Amino acid sequence: MTSTARAGDAGAALRVGLFQFAPRLGDRAANLATIAAGLAAIDAELVVLPELATSGYALPDRETALALAESPAGSPGLTALQALAESRGTALAVGLPLREGERLYNAAALLRPGEAPVFYRKLHLFDREALLFDPGDRPPAVTAVGALRVGLMICFDWVFPEVARCLALAGADLIAHPSNLVLPGLAQGAMATRAIENGVFAATANRVGEEAFPDGERLRFTGGSQLLDPRGRPLLAFSAEESRGGAVTLVPAEARNKRLTPRNHLLADRRPALYAGLLGDGTPDRAGDA
């Protein structure tokens, strides 16, 4: 953990919020203004925002994406968002394009008052994202926000149970999941499974609105942002259309009780010695049999 503030005080409660909106493609200044206005109406110590919230999604080419990208060494959007975190006393989990040397990532930044930024670089790129971005090259990791241990993943990572599982095994209480979902409902249902199977809170902040690529392919983002408890039950659930913020109070201890029954523990019951196949490359050896 980089943060020592109350980390490990699992009994402490923390307000966690979502902000669902429609970023404007290519207009960082407008998006930062929308984010600042949205946060002013959310009373929370951590707010999760959509994927690529500063840039919009349907970036036409890598050059455009690079021009909108933030830098860990300092860049206009990142500086503004960190200042917002400081002035509001609110941590932010926000999607943005991130440039590091020659590499360009679809990333999420975790920005905390008084702390250095932490970044997650999306491991599983969706569709055309692979034409713009480099895939993430570091394992999923967990960072403290006060008493809450937060793991970041982005949008299409929902399909891969390995991401949420790695985060839970690294100690996550909450999965913060900035998204730009276009397949209605699928991710929301799967995130309930992620919450249940790992015993974690799961906060999916999706965007709304429409965008188009230069070739005319249109994307309609499906909203439906949600914050689920460790049994997969919704604490917050937004509609498919609205721009909206909201927050609820979470008790990290709820995510640290991994017992489903007195004899069952979601993580300790795993049988890793029999899971060697999980590190295979997806080219099954079909000669094996029981």
Add this chain to the structure above:
Amino acid sequence: MTSTARAGDAGAALRVGLFQFAPRLGDRAANLATIAAGLAAIDAELVVLPELATSGYALPDRETALALAESPAGSPGLTALQALAESRGTALAVGLPLREGERLYNAAALLRPGEAPVFYRKLHLFDREALLFDPGDRPPAVTAVGALRVGLMICFDWVFPEVARCLALAGADLIAHPSNLVLPGLAQGAMATRAIENGVFAATANRVGEEAFPDGERLRFTGGSQLLDPRGRPLLAFSAEESRGGAVTLVPAEARNKRLTPRNHLLADRRPALYAGLLGDGTPDRAGDA
């Protein structure tokens, strides 16, 4: 694969069925008769039946379970079920207690006409099952039933994404999931996620009815058997109460197309080099950070 019959002919269609019923606790002969009658009404080349379908669930102690257990070397229930498979020309995936030397497993047998039985031994025991059974000690594996590659898992294994993932990576087209579920709805939703994330058919055969342990703890089994397509959509869905059989035609090729988009493949997009945490023991090192 032990079966060579049409294995790999992914275009071939196969009828797969479910049989949901209420086994009678401790009465193997009655349960075998119910199974024979149920199968007579199901037109299928593979039928999935509940967990512990020959014995019932709330076995009071290990001695009782041992007395009802089948043996790979030959035992009354296994012999009768294999004969049923032969006479009907139908493969069966059926839950039963299985004794091997000093070990007793909560197992599923895959019984195919003209083939040797294949067994799966439940890896993740639920609640009191740990008092009766030894946990399975072999990795999940896949067996051919005609053109269909079948992976077995049992009931509470649904909570652990590793099981279905190992089966998919081993080439499963269908997950056959004999169950005695008591938590209403949770497993059904999670199995939709298992189908979607792995691109496989998923056949959960649950039981109905009630049983009680000697100390009075009552169990109500929640039915809701379902057969899902590789996008998690129900092809069969039974109610919480009824005894019922049914079957649908599956095309294995649908489960071998792992492309969600032209640029995304459910298995090949995985990043196993970054998933080393998956083989950890569930005791996270909370000193790590991004």
